[in-house]
Amino acid sequence: MIPVRTMTILFLVAALGYVALSYLTFRVPETLEEAELCGFIEGDFTAAGQLAYPPVEAWWVSFTRMQEYWTTVSVGLAVAFIGFALIAGRRAGGGAATGAAMGGGVLALSALCVSCLAPVLSVVGLGIAGTLLAGVPKWLIALNTLLLTGWGTMFLARRLASCALPTRTSPATAN
Amino acid sequence: MTRHFLFGVAAAALFAATPVSATDYSTILKPAKPGMPLAHPIATNDIPPPPFSLIKDRPVRPAYVPGLPGLPQGRAVTDDFGRKPPKFDGVFIRQSRVENGEVVIPPGGLMYHEDTWGGEVALRGEQVPLLGRMATYVDYDMSIVVKENVTIPAGQSVVVGGTVYQYYATVGHNKTANHTLHVKTIAGTDWEWAFGSPVLSMTQPDWWGGQQFTQLYNQGKASEVTPQKTVFEWLSGVRMDRIVLADEKVFAGLAGAGEEVKAGDRSIKVASIDEAAGTVNIEVIENGNAVLTKTLGPVQNELLIEDTTARKALVFEHGDTIGFLSPWPEAFKDGKANLKIYAKAQSLRFGEDYAGDQRFAVYPVGCPTGHNFGFMLVNKEEIRLKPGSSVDGPEGYFKIAVEKVEGDKVLAWHVADKQGNRSVNLGGPEITNVDLVLGQGRVAGQAILKDVGRQMLARTYNNMQANAATAAASQTAAPTIATAKQAEPQPAPAAPLSPGLIAAFGVLALGVGAVGYEFGRRRAKS
Numbered sequence: 001m002i003p004v005r006t007m008t009i010l011f012l013v014a015a016l017g018y019v020a021l022s023y024l025t026f027r028v029p030e031t032l033e034e035a036e037l038c039g040f041i042e043g044d045f046t047a048a049g050q051l052a053y054p055p056v057e058a059w060w061v062s063f064t065r066m067q068e069y070w071t072t073v074s075v076g077l078a079v080a081f082i083g084f085a086l087i088a089g090r091r092a093g094g095g096a097a098t099g100a101a102m103g104g105g106v107l108a109l110s111a112l113c114v115s116c117l118a119p120v121l122s123v124v125g126l127g128i129a130g131t132l133l134a135g136v137p138k139w140l141i142a143l144n145t146l147l148l149t150g151w152g153t154m155f156l157a158r159r160l161a162s163c164a165l166p167t168r169t170s171p172a173t174a175n
Numbered sequence: 176m177t178r179h180f181l182f183g184v185a186a187a188a189l190f191a192a193t194p195v196s197a198t199d200y201s202t203i204l205k206p207a208k209p210g211m212p213l214a215h216p217i218a219t220n221d222i223p224p225p226p227f228s229l230i231k232d233r234p235v236r237p238a239y240v241p242g243l244p245g246l247p248q249g250r251a252v253t254d255d256f257g258r259k260p261p262k263f264d265g266v267f268i269r270q271s272r273v274e275n276g277e278v279v280i281p282p283g284g285l286m287y288h289e290d291t292w293g294g295e296v297a298l299r300g301e302q303v304p305l306l307g308r309m310a311t312y313v314d315y316d317m318s319i320v321v322k323e324n325v326t327i328p329a330g331q332s333v334v335v336g337g338t339v340y341q342y343y344a345t346v347g348h349n350k351t352a353n354h355t356l357h358v359k360t361i362a363g364t365d366w367e368w369a370f371g372s373p374v375l376s377m378t379q380p381d382w383w384g385g386q387q388f389t390q391l392y393n394q395g396k397a398s399e400v401t402p403q404k405t406v407f408e409w410l411s412g413v414r415m416d417r418i419v420l421a422d423e424k425v426f427a428g429l430a431g432a433g434e435e436v437k438a439g440d441r442s443i444k445v446a447s448i449d450e451a452a453g454t455v456n457i458e459v460i461e462n463g464n465a466v467l468t469k470t471l472g473p474v475q476n477e478l479l480i481e482d483t484t485a486r487k488a489l490v491f492e493h494g495d496t497i498g499f500l501s502p503w504p505e506a507f508k509d510g511k512a513n514l515k516i517y518a519k520a521q522s523l524r525f526g527e528d529y530a531g532d533q534r535f536a537v538y539p540v541g542c543p544t545g546h547n548f549g550f551m552l553v554n555k556e557e558i559r560l561k562p563g564s565s566v567d568g569p570e571g572y573f574k575i576a577v578e579k580v581e582g583d584k585v586l587a588w589h590v591a592d593k594q595g596n597r598s599v600n601l602g603g604p605e606i607t608n609v610d611l612v613l614g615q616g617r618v619a620g621q622a623i624l625k626d627v628g629r630q631m632l633a634r635t636y637n638n639m640q641a642n643a644a645t646a647a648a649s650q651t652a653a654p655t656i657a658t659a660k661q662a663e664p665q666p667a668p669a670a671p672l673s674p675g676l677i678a679a680f681g682v683l684a685l686g687v688g689a690v691g692y693e694f695g696r697r698r699a700k701s
Contacts, residue, residue: 135673144679147686154693 002157003087007080014079015072022068026059039065070138074145078105081149088156103152200321204411205389214481214545215392218318218336218414222526225538225553226283227269228361230332230341233626234269234610236634238601241615245307245592246573248615249292252309255300255427255515256503262304262549263290263616266573266590267623271608273583278609280558280566280575287535287552287569288362290616294546295418298480298489298499300427300515303420303549306531306572307593310420313497313517314490317483317541319392320414325407327356337361337525337541338393338412343372345402351378354400358393362540362551365622366390369542375400391543415541417524418550419497421517426498429511435460438496438518448512455500455512459493467493471500471512481545495520523550532569548617560609575609583607603638604645 028051029035035044035051039062044052051058063069082105089098201217226232242248246264253259265288271280287306295301295312303312320336327333332341341357353376358366373388377400386397395410426436426443435444446456446468453473458465469491478485479502490499498516500506506513521530529537535552542548552569560566565576571593578587578600585606590613591597601611612619612631624631 135676136679140676140679140683144682144686147683147690151686151689151693154690154697158693158696 001160002153003084006087007084007153010083011076011080015076018072018075019063022063023056023059026055026062028055028058038062067138070142074138074142077142077145077149081152084153085156088160091160103148198321198323198409200319200409200411203409204319204321204392204394207391212478212482212484213319213392214478215317215319215413215483218320218416221320222414222416224334224337224361225286225526225536225551226281227286228334228339230339230357230359230626232269233363233623234267234612235608235627236630237268237610237612237627238598238606238638239631239635240266240590240598240601240611240613242613243573243590243592243598244596245594246613248620250304252302252304253300254296254302258293258299258301260291260293260295260301263292263614263619264288264304265290265614265616265619266568266611267613267619268575268609268611271610273580273585273607276561276580278560278577278580278585278588280554280560280609282555282557283553285554285558285566285568285575286362287572288540288614288616288618289549290362290364290614290618291547291549292617294542294544294548296480296546297486298501298515300424305420306570308422310422310521311424311517312418312547313421313520314419314486314492314499315415315539315541315545315547316417317413317415317545319411321409321411322407323409325395325410326404327407328404329402333410334361335410335412336414337538338414338543340395340410340412342405347402348379352376352402353379353383354402354405356388356405358390359622360540360542360548361538362549363618363622363626364540364542364548365617365625366393366543368621375405377401393543413541413543414525415539415547417522418539418547419492419520419522421495421497421521422519423517424515425518426514426516427501428513429508430514431511436514436516438516441466441493441496443491443496443498443514443516445512445514448507448510450507450510453506455507455514457491457498457514459491459496467491472506474500474502474506476502492520528555529569535569575611577609578602585609600642601638603642605637605641606634 029038029040035041040051040058044061053061085098199217201213204213204217206213242264246266248263249261250263251259251261265286267286267288268280268284269286270284271278273279289304291303295303297312297314301312302309318336320338322333322335325333325335327340327342329342329345332339334340337360339359339361341359342354343357344355345352346355353374356373356375358370358373360366370390373390373395374383375386375388375397376383377386386400388395392413393411396408397405398408399406425438430436430445432445432448435442440461442460444458444460444465446458448455454470455472456468456470459467471489471491474489475482475485480486489502490497492498496516496518497520498514501513501515503513523529523537523539525538526536529535529552532552534555536555538551538553540548540550558566560575560577562577562580565574567574573593574591576589576591577585578589579602580586584604585602585608586604587600587602588609589598589601590611598613601609612623612627614620
């Protein structure tokens with residue numbers, strides 16, 4: 001049984017959380033070089049050398065031009081899957097579910113490594129992953145995440161269904 | 176001496192030679208709105224502009240170099256209020272030629288241009304690159320030059336102060352016509368992007384402003400406008416007479432009465448503060464004696480920063496010390512005055528020698544609103560370059576080197592920065608000068624393209640083709656002789672499949688297989 005509602009909520013929370021994090025960590029670029037990394041072009045600057053957009057619009061322009069919506073989808077899918085895997089793991093007692101949860105985490109990180117949060121990750125030594133994935137389009141990462149989390153979800157659901165495990169009961173209801 | 180004389184004559188010839196009028200143009204020129212004073216005084220003297228300021232003297236089939244590591248482009252600098260305007264190094268060579276096996280660059284032909292994308296504004300602590308180091312732009316003197324009886328033949332240009340007017344186009348409509356002027360600086364900055372272009376007409380009175388135009392303090396009144404020429408009764412243009420750049424900031428903050436600030440061998444003392452009147456009295460003290468006393472303020476917010484009187488009321492200057500009462504965020508707080516004081520200040524004066532390298536004359540470039548648009552350094556004397564020789568730019572900031580000349584062709588030459596980074600070979604079998612446009616600023620990357628961009632592109636392509644043909648021929652003729660290494664166009668590399676991309680497609684295949692497997696199992700069970 002796939003907990004669709006729980007996974008949907010997790011997806012939405014993670015996706016919105018990523019969008020919020022992206023907004024909070026966004027810094028209006030100060031040089032043309034910085035601006036190019038964030039998806040801006042020379043024409044986005046005023047004659048006075050300042051970005052022509054107010055901060056919120058500047059973030060949105062960068063977000064859409066950098067196709068961060070794909071990263072949002074990837075992170076949402078990965079977190080939703082991690083949630084499901086943890087639920088399954090609690091019921092199944094580990095093994096495949098724990099591995100699946102870790103796999104979901106890796107997927108989420110791989111999406112983040114090529115996102116606009118990547119520079120932050122380099123602080124904790126994850127910049128190299130971003131380098132490896134630099135040539136991979138974000139839509140492909142999102143598609144892979146969808147396939148792998150879809151497969152993982154179906155796999156865990158099958159395992160749960162084939163070896164029905166007793167649901168955990170509290171001491172109060174055990175009597 | 177002769178070369179100096181020629182330099183002066185050439186410069187003077189550019190300048191419309193009518194004397195400054197006795198008419199009081201401060202009552203004729205229009206301010207921005209009724210009651211507002213003119214921001215800049217009317218000039219009382221003529222100063223010749225740099226040679227080759229006219230449009231006809233633009234570089235001829237110039238080589239283009241986008242920049243070099245030591246001649247940076249789009250470098251963001253700072254000011255005290257968070258603005259970060261990009262700055263650009265520009266190098267231009269005009270009217271060069273080959274003569275008796277030597278390359279000749281006439282006086283004024285070599286120009287370094289500190290260019291900026293936005294106007295440089297005084298009193299804001301803006302950093303301005305000065306041949307590789309940073310100085311603070313503190314204050315300036317700008318004036319309005321007015322010339323009388325100025326004729327501009329169609330297609331040609333004249334210089335008024337630091338402003339260049341070109342009679343650019345005539346467009347007919349029935350039996351009527353309109354006539355467009357292009358307004359530029361002596362450096363080539365085209366004000367079209369900021370202020371549009373004035374259009375005059377004697378025959379379309381309801382479409383245009385008639386025979387008079389106003390572009391801030393660039394203004395004019397024509398007596399005759401025909402497809403052949405425009406004759407102005409009077410024509411005004413701004414001239415940036417001086418900018419002050421300081422190397423060292425010695426104080427910025429609140430100073431109370433009695434406090435003293437050291438600036439080299441001098442000290443600046445806050446003698447008294449009258450916050451109610453909005454004034455502070457300062458004394459500049461040398462060897463225990465007050466050599467300058469001045470009352471700074473009150474702040475006239477409505478007229479800052481460009482109005483000369485309002486700005487000068489806040490500024491004091493003595494020797495290489497300069498400072499001002501800063502109005503931002505507030506001029507006074509808790510009984511103290513908000514002062515900014517700088518040492519090691521130098522003035523760059525229009526048409527005078529550049530102190531750092533006397534081979535060059537300096538020309539600050541002004542925007543009619545009262546902002547600075549960089550400065551030019553131009554060679555005062557003729558430069559002659561034999562093959563194998565080079566000439567240093569101001570303070571050795573860059574170098575122009577000629578390697579090979581044959582007949583009237585410059586087969587090999589380059590520009591290099593101070594660190595020795597060289598451009599590609601800019602010469603070739605069809606190149607007859609060393610005219611150059613280097614940079615990406617308002618002039619090199621924008622305005623001048625309107626004048627010589629087409630030539631420049633054609634020259635670049637043709638020269639690449641000619642050099643490639645020459646290289647191929649020399650290889651065929653003498654395959655054992657190594658040819659000079661040149662940058663040649665490389666075919667665009669095909670987009671490589673990176674290891675990451677290969678892995679991602681592998682994962683995609685794996686995922687499709689895995690999902691297919693799961694669907695297959697479920698279908699088999701059902």
